[in-house]
Amino acid sequence: MTNTANPLRDPRDKRLPRVAGPCVLVLFGVTGDLSRKKLLPAIYDLSNRGLLPPGFSLIGFARRDWESEDFKQIAYESVKAHARTPFREDVWEHLSEGMHFVPGEFSDPGAFEALAMAVKELDAVRGTGGNYAFYLSIPPRFFPQVVEQLQRCGLAERQDERQWRRVVIEKPFGSDLKTAKELNATVHRVFPEESIFRIDHYLGKETVQNILALRFANTMYEPIWNRSYVDHVQITMAEDIGIGGRAGYYDGIGAARDVIQNHLLQLLALIAMEEPTSFSAEAVRAEKAKILSSVRVPGDLAASVARGQYAAGWQGGVSVRGYLDEEGIPADSRTETYAAIKLEIDNRRWAGVPFYLRAGKRLSRRVTEVAMVFQQAPHLPFSQTDTEELGQNALVMRVQPDEGITVRFGSKVPGTSMEIRDVNMDFAYGESFTESSPEAYERLLLDVLIGDPPLFPRQEEVELSWRILDPITEFWAGQEGVDQYKSGGYGPDSADELMARDGRVWRRL
Template identity: 65%
Template sequence: MDVFDPVRSGAADPRRRTNPLLDPRDLRLPRVAEPCVLVMFGITGDLARHKLLPAVYDLANRGLLSPSFSLVGVGRRPWSDEDMRDYVAANVRKRARTPWREAIWDQLAAGMRFVEFDSFTDDEAYARLTTVVEGLDADRGTSGNRAFYLSIPPGWFPAVTERIAASGLVDEAAGSWRRVVIEKPFGHDRASARELDELVGRIVRPDDVFRVDHYLGKETVQNILALRFANTMFEPLWNQRYVDHVQITMAEDIGIGTRAGYYDTIGSARDVIQNHLLQLLALTAMEEPTSMSAPQVRAEKEKVLAAVRLERDGLLDLDATTARGRYAAGYQGGVPVRAYLDEDGVAPDSRTETFAALRLEIANRRWAGVPFYLRAGKRLARRVTEVAVVFKQPPFLPFGPAATAGVGSNAVVLRIQPDEGITMRLASKVPGTQMELRDVSMDFGYGATFNEESPEAYERLILDALLGDAPLFPHQREVDLSWRILDPVIEHWAANGRPEDYRPGSWGPEGAHELLARDNRTWRRS
């Protein structure tokens, strides 16, 4: 289901450009990326092994990449081109979602090259990279189109961007394009995010920078806009007159695993609230765009993020509107687990949170007075990501208290993962001679409804980056506004002691429950 671009221009599909009989609005025709070279920095990293390389193969297997598509890996290993092909093949065979097809693999492998870098400051390596990319332009007809995927630690961005620019790899050429794809985190605060934007802006235009938030590639996230703007029954109720509050949850039932080196420097709020959860908030709360083009969708999201406030009843009290915690030692699923401070690689004096919760308001006509509660954490009761829109109680009930004792608030729950779908909670009469009401659920599940399997998020995002299709990528202005919201919270926490411990397998620290209790509300038991 592609809700972001229902009327395709088809500019990137050569069949549409050359055949006037093909209607660009015909959604049966896939969008096929133009011939290009994808240069992947960090090709030996976890993200490339688990997500990026399988996604590239699956795109090729679905016929969505040009036969001339070429992949250049950049890494520190002393590999030949054949070594890289063996490495890619092993990861594709293990993790690809589509069947192995020898003909597709041979076509893809023919365009694979590897460039060894002793370090990202090795000027001679950039010269070799330039020679390889230009050779692919000549040998495989990639037309000078180049995308650079920076799957590397942010600390290396300055060195890499400066040398890519100095090498001439991103110099503009008539009839071809240059794009840069970068992974989160987009800085560690507002100032560093702006510095990163300035760095990348030196080598490509703002519209050619693609910031990857893989949540935006999920079908269930895109379906938020379809639910809201393609159905008359929801949008009239989607406002402060009928909505009591909104809860956005991203819970994981695992710890940090081997990510201590990364996680202990950022924590839960920077890791997922600044990007994933605030993007979900923006999509849930935004006004209807005039079209699903990237500028129009982006403009409406930016308006929402600019209107977000941390104040409660006009007062800024971050002790009352935020909560944080970290998991202690205990048992989860009957298995003993270590405390966060005992995880390998975590500093013994660490003050990093593994759970974060915020209460936000949106200062506009649609949402005035409606709190948005965001929470994210590790070692919680179960793995779930969802958006729950909870409605107000009816102003009058003609039923007696006994009849409605088992009735809660109506809710629309958008299940992002793992059980993708939508649940509507409403009241219904219990069969029998008495008037007794009880909450029931109406459920839509992707797996049970659609025969076609949803594409993996990175398939969609890589393809859209190669197509130059930007709605699924947050713009720098969105990143900047998100840090505007989060920076005061991070600064407040840094000045006010340690996170509160919580039990593994629970729903977080007591402070998170008190955050809602102040408003006479409770978290959903997802």
């Protein structure tokens, strides 16, 4: 397997597959959508690619009254429906031999005693060596209870130095700086920082990692990757769906806390950070932390942020209801489904270059991208008529759905006149590589089992991100109304006005 995800590794190692050692993965919340649609298929795909050890074992923990055979059947159906790689019965049979289920409530000490017995039995039968990873695919309010139960029943403590214990936490990492610190303190009472893996699945996407390859494996971009040439940067995460059945989670959280605090600020850090000395976890995290600590929220928040809620409209030829009409949403909710913010970075490279971040639901189409928009040429030796359709050069890194990179530049239109307009040059992952990109959770789960943490944000990054976002959400808390925008459109007018004040426009979705 070619390892293209770590562009700064020794190239002599690029063909060495990374294979996990003996271990048990305990999956809490195994009945949820994330487990069924992402985690269980990712585990199968890793096994199908030969990246899990022969004795790998998986324990599902939930309050369902299931036997292990019931769990295996649910996992079988999930894998058949959602796995990326072709389904092979021999792979499944081998994987399912190590699958077990423990029923119980998070508050039940007896259930965790049963879990401890099951784990130790797997150590003896399948040779898992006392190495355990605990994946908390559960609401954050249950984190303290689960980690304390793991400590009480002895599962969190290593028996010797050759063993390891790791805990995996899904976002959100708190709802503001205060709760993030409280969550951190709770988990740290049981697990040291090096054993805590905070999952932001966007960092596992091949195209996100390719930002590092694009920047640091090529010489052509570094000379222009700065304030001397870059006019501004736009980071967009647009969704064409509503909240679905997530009203209980989403209301009160909103677009800014849901994706800007984590996904988009992590993308900003990768785009803006300095070159790390290596691809080690310490080096990459240090550079990201430097950038996040340099981010400045403009003083005039009224002119630098925008928010909105999707209203009823048409999407894909189908009539859809507005956010306030969704089941479970209070009629007076002020939770935003669209958020746009302007940020600046106080350092030499980026001084004066605004970074615009936007995220929203029920927009015209689904797209996540980072667009670096360059300054216009200081002088054009052409007539105004010849260049009236010429815009600004741009380098666009598409994260999803059409993963790749686009370069926009001016070119002469064929003909007798010197007419110049924008054209695009595209690189697409699907057309350039024969091997399809693994799902983000495949890469991240393997990193957990191997103990490779560069793609996982540490607590310092989480707290720095909340320091950026907290003043914005506090400002919104003092505002009365929330702008409405039609489903299937481009967001609220206030977001366009935010850009217009700077003489700029959003890229068309």
